[in-house]
Amino acid sequence: MCNCIFCKIIAGEIPSAKVYEDDKVLAIKDINPQAPVHVLVMPKKHMSSLLAMDSSNAEDVTAVMSAITKIAADMGISEENGMRVINNCGPDGAQSVMHLHFHLLAGRKLGETIV
Numbered sequence: 001m002c003n004c005i006f007c008k009i010i011a012g013e014i015p016s017a018k019v020y021e022d023d024k025v026l027a028i029k030d031i032n033p034q035a036p037v038h039v040l041v042m043p044k045k046h047m048s049s050l051l052a053m054d055s056s057n058a059e060d061v062t063a064v065m066s067a068i069t070k071i072a073a074d075m076g077i078s079e080e081n082g083m084r085v086i087n088n089c090g091p092d093g094a095q096s097v098m099h100l101h102f103h104l105l106a107g108r109k110l111g112e113t114i115v
């Protein structure tokens with residue numbers, strides 16, 4: 001039994017505010033938003049982080065990237081206003097949920113600091 005919180009959200013065992021879904025990807029609103037738009041975009045297939053990417057899951061990561069572009073377009077995010085996409089990876093990257101996910105942040109002018 002997978003004890004991953006995002007796997008439980010993907011399985012529908014824990015509720016979430018769904019923003020986007022396809023066969024490979026789920027996107028949900030972050031529970032603790034840091035910007036007016038704060039969406040977590042993740043592969044449905046469990047992989048711990050970007051450092052676990054290999055030939056068995058590369059397609060899933062690519063699907064996440066495509067989904068980010070679609071979600072942005074659906075939310076009116078364009079090259080005019082923009083967004084920030086963040087992936088926290090491993091302990092030094094301050095990753096707290098060990099299921100690969102990208103933070104899509106937008107809706108206001110974000111600061112320049114990333115550390």
Ligand code: DGP
Pocket residue numbers: 005014016017028029030031032040087088094095096097098
């Ligand atoms: P990270 O530090 O990159 O691993 O970010 C994990 C994010 O996941 C953090 O911004 C809070 C969010 N999060 C944690 N648990 C839940 C949850 O149960 N539901 C939702 N929607 N977000 C969660």
